[in-house]
Amino acid sequence: MSSSENARRAHRLTKFYPTAWRQRYGEEFEAHMEQDIEETPHSLSRSLNVMMKGFGTHAKNLTWRILLLEPSQGKLRNSRVLPTVLVLGFALSIALRGSNVGTPWPALILFGVLYALFLFGYVYDTRKIRTVGPSKRFSMDRNIMTGIIILNSGVILLQNAIGHRTLVLYTVLVLDVVLFSVRFGWIRRKREPVRNPLIPVVQGKTKS
Amino acid sequence: MVAAKEESRNFGHNAGTVTLILSSLAGGEKHGYSLVKDVEKFAGVHIAPGTLYEALARLEKLKFIEPVESDDRRRPYRLTANGATALANQLRAQRRAVNVGLKRLDGGGLIA
Amino acid sequence: MLILASLAGGEKHGYALVKDVEHFADVHIAPGTLYEALARLQTQKLIESIVSDDRRRPYRLTALGESVLSECLHAQRRVTDVGMRRLRHVWRVAQ
Numbered sequence: 285m286s287s288s289e290n291a292r293r294a295h296r297l298t299k300f301y302p303t304a305w306r307q308r309y310g311e312e313f314e315a316h317m318e319q320d321i322e323e324t325p326h327s328l329s330r331s332l333n334v335m336m337k338g339f340g341t342h343a344k345n346l347t348w349r350i351l352l353l354e355p356s357q358g359k360l361r362n363s364r365v366l367p368t369v370l371v372l373g374f375a376l377s378i379a380l381r382g383s384n385v386g387t388p389w390p391a392l393i394l395f396g397v398l399y400a401l402f403l404f405g406y407v408y409d410t411r412k413i414r415t416v417g418p419s420k421r422f423s424m425d426r427n428i429m430t431g432i433i434i435l436n437s438g439v440i441l442l443q444n445a446i447g448h449r450t451l452v453l454y455t456v457l458v459l460d461v462v463l464f465s466v467r468f469g470w471i472r473r474k475r476e477p478v479r480n481p482l483i484p485v486v487q488g489k490t491k492s
Numbered sequence: 493m494v495a496a497k498e499e500s501r502n503f504g505h506n507a508g509t510v511t512l513i514l515s516s517l518a519g520g521e522k523h524g525y526s527l528v529k530d531v532e533k534f535a536g537v538h539i540a541p542g543t544l545y546e547a548l549a550r551l552e553k554l555k556f557i558e559p560v561e562s563d564d565r566r567r568p569y570r571l572t573a574n575g576a577t578a579l580a581n582q583l584r585a586q587r588r589a590v591n592v593g594l595k596r597l598d599g600g601g602l603i604a
Numbered sequence: 605m606l607i608l609a610s611l612a613g614g615e616k617h618g619y620a621l622v623k624d625v626e627h628f629a630d631v632h633i634a635p636g637t638l639y640e641a642l643a644r645l646q647t648q649k650l651i652e653s654i655v656s657d658d659r660r661r662p663y664r665l666t667a668l669g670e671s672v673l674s675e676c677l678h679a680q681r682r683v684t685d686v687g688m689r690r691l692r693h694v695w696r697v698a699q
Contacts, residue, residue, distance in 0.1 A: 316524040320525065
């Protein structure tokens with residue numbers, strides 16, 4: 285196994301951890317993994333351990349403690365609020381689909397409150413922390429979250445008025461998953477690399 | 493015995509791993525990989541990377557260890573004074589418990 | 605291992621076990637954890653339950669349990685000593 289192959293595997297394994305964690309520990313963790321992989325090329329228990337602990341670290345972000353974060357940690361809070369709201373909204377909408385509730389005001393109020401919390405952080409972030417304007421990732425968060433909330437709330441409110449209810453419900457479910465995936469980067473828009481005409485093409489590959 | 497209770501709360505459910513890590517660092521500062529190798533050598537226990545970094549993060553928050561500035565990609569850690577004290581207390585408590593067990597096995601008579 | 609060490613001092617039932625471990629090791633074992641551990645130790649044949657008139661069921665160490673405990677305790681003492689030695693030499697911590 286070449287060392288670059290090991291480096292790539294180490295990098296892939298480190299990606300199980302959240303971005304914020306990786307900013308602090310990512311480098312040393314990767315170095316550790318590289319050495320470990322060199323010594324023990326294949327270990328199922330190691331892969332499982334890293335995956336579980338990685339997910340565990342993600343899960344630690346999804347607790348009520350997000351509400352206690354200082355405004356100065358706006359960016360950190362925002363990176364935690366969205367996944368929490370999404371997971372909650374997702375779970376709630378699934379749970380409510382089965383039942384024929386009239387208008388589930390508690391669910392809508394919960395959505396509303398969490399969204400308001402998120403917006404508060406958003407406004408604070410744009411006003412106080414960043415003079416330049418909201419970060420791109422934050423705007424994407426806001427748009428996706430608005431989309432999910434409108435979609436699911438719409439379905440809940442209008443469920444009695446919708447014909448082909450099952451079809452609509454499944455479509456919305458699929459859209460939820462797609463929006464999730466876009467947010468977490470599992471689906472990337474394929475972009476053709478722009479070819480600079482001044483750089484000669486060598487053997488069919490663009491020389492960078 | 494109050495001090496021992498404090499320690500067991502800090503050391504948590506992964507007390508074994510944490511104690512091993514601190515014992516390893518008591519011998520000098522080390523980075524993650526050397527730590528794992530050292531613990532393997534003196535205790536015969538292998539600490540998986542995920543578990544290791546979870547424990548290191550916790551120990552750092554408790555101020556029992558601190559990272560050492562280094563150009564290396566790998567970041568060495570060293571024991572702090574607080575960490576040394578906590579480790580000493582934990583090891584003393586451990587030795588007490590072990591002695592009780594050994595004494596009982598011997599039927600409370602001659603100690604091996 | 606705490607359970608094994610506790611039983612080394614004589615057979616006990618669940619409640620007495622918890623009290624004893626609390627006393628010599630300052631560790632409180634929750635009931636759920638305790639009975640899970642007792643079941644596992646029984647499967648591993650390290651302890652056995654004794655028939656008794658009492659409603660509460662006492663447990664005792666088997667011969668296998670005794671030797672496993674002894675091995676564990678000696679290994680544990682070795683590891684603890686390494687730590688203490690290092691603390692003494694590098695950190696000048698008193699015993």
